Amino acid sequence: MNSDGFPLWDQKRVKRYKELGLWENETFGEMLTRLARIHPDKVALTWHGQHLTYAELNHRVERSAKALLAFGLKQGDKVIVQLPNSFAFFEGVFALFKIGVLPVFCLPSHRFHEISHIAMHVEAVAYLTSEKRTGFDYVSLAHEVKESCPELVHIFSFDEMDGLVETGQFEGETDLQVKVDPDSYAFLQLSGGSTGLPKLIPRTHNDYYYSVRRSNELCGINEESVYLAVLPVAHNYPLSSPGVLGLLLGGGRIVLADSGSADEAFQLIEKEQVTITALVPPLALVWLEAVKHRKEDLSSLQVIQVGGAKCSAEVAKRIGPAFQCTLQQVFGMAEGLVNYTRLTDSEDKILYTQGKPMSEYDEIRIVDEHENDLGLNIAGELWTRGPYTIPGYFKADDHNRKSFSQDGFYKTGDVASVTDDGYLIVQGRMKDQINRGGEKVAAEEVENQLLAHETIFDAAIVAIPDDYLGERVCAYIILNKSFTIEAKEVKAYLRSKGLADYKIPDVVHFVDSFPETGVGKVSKQQLRQAIVQKVLMNN
Ligand code: J2J
Known part of the structure; x- marks a missing residue:
């Protein structure tokens, strides 16, 4: 880390990326x-x-x-x-x-x-x-x-x-x-994170530019491309995969939408002859419903990207036929690594995998809990290093020691396996985070806010499975003796603390105790199981 709090890139790797022509020295x-x-x-x-x-x-x-x-x-x-x-x-x-x-x-x-x-x-x-x-x-x-x-x-x-x-x-x-200087840091992105408040992700002109240029190659971007931006463009996915920066670099055209609403989007697709757009899985579901009754001609659309959270094979199967276009799965992270299914891939790959790293210089490890490498097709934690993956977060020494290996691999917290031909299948997650339809909620951040409330003795945030969003946010709360508070007051309190809306628990359960692991820590796994049981019983 330099004196300004920025992590340092390994200069040997930088030299190599430049010699290989990956880093092009344009800001x-x-x-x-x-x-x-x-x-x-x-x-x-x-x-x-x-x-x-x-x-x-x-x-x-x-x-x-x-x-x-x-x-x-x-x-x-x-x-x-x-x-x-x-x-x-x-x-x-x-x-x-x-x-x-x-x-x-x-x-x-x-x-x-x-x-x-x-x-x-x-x-x-x-x-x-x-x-x-x-x-x-x-x-x-x-x-x-x-x-x-x-x-x-x-x-x-x-x-x-x-x-x-x-x-x-x-x-x-x-x-x-x-x-x-093209080697200098260009901006800071926010990480969804799993601890406390969002971590800051510093990206250089050179590393990010390379990821955008390579994305363009894999997403077929050229001067004829028209990209409809329905997701907020400040997010890494619509910003760079290939996103709005890709479209500019490729000399194409960006059409900005104010929301993901199918009404607005379908009209824009027809009017502006949109060729490509990027969705998160819940939006894809909404569009799939809406397209059944559409009046507009959507035939200009060539590619729909889906990413940010896992797109189930059932949903993936419906997209190509419903929109008469190619589905591209995108599994990425603001810290770097982005995987794409290729536009010419077989249906099997497009439907059942989350794509392959975009660069042949992306290094991937799948490790067990002792940090030993696992073989192909075995699920473990995904680690990565490469020409556009950060060497560390901004001003976060302690966190960096946990999130990066000695030799510079980023420990993603995602559980994945790698197929024989190098495609990744996301199997789950180790990090204590809820992926609410692509929006990431760090459990600890919300828990800390809850713990500051006078009536609350302890709090645990876990994911509830949800057909539409994939996951929703559930708060388990133990109250201090002789205190009462209602779920809606808990939500109002979090809002009054200035928490973003998507972090406010969708469901609040009051309990007398939490299940514990052997070492006295709350067992989130058991809380999650309890929630799954409840959801099953209600269906
Ligand atoms: C399962 N989990 C996924 C997918 C992201 C392109 C696309 C997405 C992001 C993004 C991005 C997933 N299947 N297809 O930055 O450039 C989960 C993983 C991952 C985390 C990163 C991009 N696509 N995820 O979503 O920084 O858990 O970036 O580690 O917001 O989202 O979140 P974020």
């Missing part, structure tokens, strides 16, 4: 400048029926970049970015890339609890947010976070369509004079 800022030169008049972004060409996007980005510099932002600073799918997201993020300032990608669903912690941890100096949003006041949230975070001095409020307000004075022709 994301330079990428946009180059693309705006190559095809200035091609449409890069479409949103609410409005278009931005590559040149227009680049112009807005440069104008904002100059403004942000003038406000005092400097290379290496970190900035909270909480912007929805909108022109503003691209303008803000690329402006930061161009001046070597690191966006910290928060999701629209994050609230005070998450963002204030993150802002403190990274010592964020600014917050990019948007003015016009229905239902939630993001600007007030930004101000609340600013109050609690001494380093945070600027709130930049973007108009979702027109971008950074008050940039007129920075229209000048002067070039940006900032040189950004």
